[in-house]
Amino acid sequence: MQKLTRFTAAFGSMAVMMVLAGCRQDMHDQPKFFPQRGTTLYTDGRSVRPQVENTVAREQLRQDTYFYTGLVDGKEGDGLPFPVTTEVLKRGQERYNIYCTPCHSRVGNGEGMIVQRGYAKAGDFHIARLENAPLGHFFHVMTYGYGAMPEYAAQVTPEDRWAIAAYIRALQLSQHATQADVPAGAHVEPLTEVAEHEGLSAAFIQEWHVPATAVTGTPDNEPLALPAPGSDSTKPATNPAAKQPAANPGAAPKK
Numbered sequence: 043m044q045k046l047t048r049f050t051a052a053f054g055s056m057a058v059m060m061v062l063a064g065c066r067q068d069m070h071d072q073p074k075f076f077p078q079r080g081t082t083l084y085t086d087g088r089s090v091r092p093q094v095e096n097t098v099a100r101e102q103l104r105q106d107t108y109f110y111t112g113l114v115d116g117k118e119g120d121g122l123p124f125p126v127t128t129e130v131l132k133r134g135q136e137r138y139n140i141y142c143t144p145c146h147s148r149v150g151n152g153e154g155m156i157v158q159r160g161y162a163k164a165g166d167f168h169i170a171r172l173e174n175a176p177l178g179h180f181f182h183v184m185t186y187g188y189g190a191m192p193e194y195a196a197q198v199t200p201e202d203r204w205a206i207a208a209y210i211r212a213l214q215l216s217q218h219a220t221q222a223d224v225p226a227g228a229h230v231e232p233l234t235e236v237a238e239h240e241g242l243s244a245a246f247i248q249e250w251h252v253p254a255t256a257v258t259g260t261p262d263n264e265p266l267a268l269p270a271p272g273s274d275s276t277k278p279a280t281n282p283a284a285k286q287p288a289a290n291p292g293a294a295p296k297k
């Protein structure tokens with residue numbers, strides 16, 4: 043009896059599988075549209091159908107033009123289209139650090155890592171023109187790009203673009219902050235103090251210089267063993283790494 047049940051179960055599931063497989067084939071062969079391919083079904087030959095007249099697709103009703111363009115009567119407007127809160131600034135800081143710092147750096151001076159590696163100098167947010175620029179300008183630059191800067195509309199939502207614009211303004215203000223800018227009783231901490239209680243050297247607050255070996259060195263941070271300048275005309279005549287000792291005193295000597 044048990045044997046028979048097992049046989050029925052096995053046979054049954056096989057039959058189901060065969061039926062399903064057949065089904066799949068049918069669905070595979072059914073008439074359907076392929077993206078961007080023509081069709082004979084419609085007289086205009088297009089498989090991608092135009093939007094029905096006088097209708098608006100979801101997410102396409104962009105009634106709040108300022109929110110989506112940053113423009114008021116064709117001119118860059120100032121102010122956020124929604125209230126600024128600590129959450130908005132935190133979100134802006136997070137998004138800024140992800141999307142903008144590679145070129146603009148964390149402090150917004152336009153000396154990010156990609157620029158240090160040769161990309162066009164990115165905008166310095168602390169020049170007078172940008173300090174006085176309306177918030178809509180930052181939104182507009184992110185949305186449409188600016189000169190050598192690509193647009194970020196595809197990666198960053200309009201809401202996040204505004205949050206970033208708000209954060210950039212805070213970043214700009216922070217550069218000239220004084221005790222008078224904070225509520226009475228709050229303490230403005232100079233960077234020297236921050237460095238001290240974080241146990242960092244005083245040099246931490248000075249400009250950072252990328253050691254030449256970090257650019258041209260091997261993964262071990264050892265300078266590349268290049269021939270002396272001039273010994274081979276097919277190689278670049280000078281290499282900063284060849285002239286300098288290893289700029290990483292902490293690295294253990296190779297045995």
Ligand code: HEC
Pocket residue numbers: 138141142143144145146156161162163164165166179180183184188189190191192194198206
């Ligand atoms: C791939 C590098 C790169 C990234 C990433 C980048 N930018 Fe830029 N940005 C540039 C460069 C280069 C310029 C200078 C463009 C020029 O003057 O041709 C620039 C200029 C600017 C300017 C100045 C425009 C002006 O009026 O002079 C603003 C504002 C700006 N970027 C904002 C941002 C924001 C916000 C982000 C992050 C969403 C961002 N950028 C990400 C490269 C970058």
